[in-house]
Amino acid sequence: DIQMTQSPSSLSASVGDRVTITCRAGQSISSFLNWYQQRPGRAPELLIYAASSFQSGVPSRFSGSGSGTDFTLTITSLQPEDFATYYCQQSYSTPWTFGQGTKVEIK
Amino acid sequence: QVQLQESGPGLVKPSQTLSLTCTVSGGSISSGSYYWNWIRQPAGKGLEWIGRFYTSGSTDYNPSLKSRVTISVDTSKNQFSLKLNSVTAADTAVYYCAREGAHLNYAMDVWGQGTTVTVSS
Numbered sequence: 657d658i659q660m661t662q663s664p665s666s667l668s669a670s671v672g673d674r675v676t677i678t679c680r681a682g683q684s685i686s687s688f689l690n691w692y693q694q695r696p697g698r699a700p701e702l703l704i705y706a707a708s709s710f711q712s713g714v715p716s717r718f719s720g721s722g723s724g725t726d727f728t729l730t731i732t733s734l735q736p737e738d739f740a741t742y743y744c745q746q747s748y749s750t751p752w753t754f755g756q757g758t759k760v761e762i763k
Numbered sequence: 764q765v766q767l768q769e770s771g772p773g774l775v776k777p778s779q780t781l782s783l784t785c786t787v788s789g790g791s792i793s794s795g796s797y798y799w800n801w802i803r804q805p806a807g808k809g810l811e812w813i814g815r816f817y818t819s820g821s822t823d824y825n826p827s828l829k830s831r832v833t834i835s836v837d838t839s840k841n842q843f844s845l846k847l848n849s850v851t852a853a854d855t856a857v858y859y860c861a862r863e864g865a866h867l868n869y870a871m872d873v874w875g876q877g878t879t880v881t882v883s884s
Contacts, residue, residue, distance in 0.1 A: 687868070688868055688869065690867075690868070690870040692871075699859055699876055699877050700810065700871075701874070702867075702871060702872045705867045705868050705870035705872075706868040706870070711867075711870075711872060743809065745870075747868055747869035747870060750812075750815075750825075751812055751823075751824075751825040751826060751827075752800075752812040752869075754809055754810040754811075754812070755809075756809050757810075
């Protein structure tokens with residue numbers, strides 16, 4: 657299995673802040689990296705696929721980058737609805753695996 | 764617009780079989796290059812991929828659960844199902860079904876709302 661490690665596990669930020677979340681794969685996964693947002697009590701929602709491609713309807717303040725083993729999700733100008741938990745997931749080889757999640761909380 | 768909805772018992776006794784169904788609406792389960800997945804999430808914890816079914820008939824399972832899992836499809840009802848046998852308290856979780864697109868680098872773009880399953884006597 658490919659291990660996915662996110663950092664930090666949680667962070668506190670204010671509305672308008674720039675936030676960066678990192679995801680590291682245990683081996684090279686090319687660009688087969690996806691990001692999801694999960695609000696409390698809700699199902700995950702796809703934000704970014706293939707490391708940097710926007711899912712339809714996702715605000716442009718979200719962006720993804722990286723390839724190989726190191727990836728980043730950036731949220732510019734954090735909005736109230738962005739306070740949630742974010743997961744990375746590799747789709748390079750099954751079993752699909754997720755990072756442990758990064759909880760973005762209000763400062 | 765495709766939507767997914769999970770259904771099934773919310774309470775299962777230890778050692779019995781957990782059975783869930785995901786109903787697909789707004790599109791055919793047989794069309795396109797899509798895989799149909801099950802994922803679970805214990806309360807307060809992260810996401811665990813259980814397995815997936817492809818319309819060609821092939822399946823992939825998480826090796827950690829493979830001996831206990833079966834995913835199948837009923838195209839006439841536009842549904843796919845999960846069976847997990849010999850359950851224990853460790854199988855208590857919210858279970859999600861999700862669609863995965865080959866054109867999305869195999870990302871999961873449509874999710875059901877999730878259904879909570881508790882394993883308890």
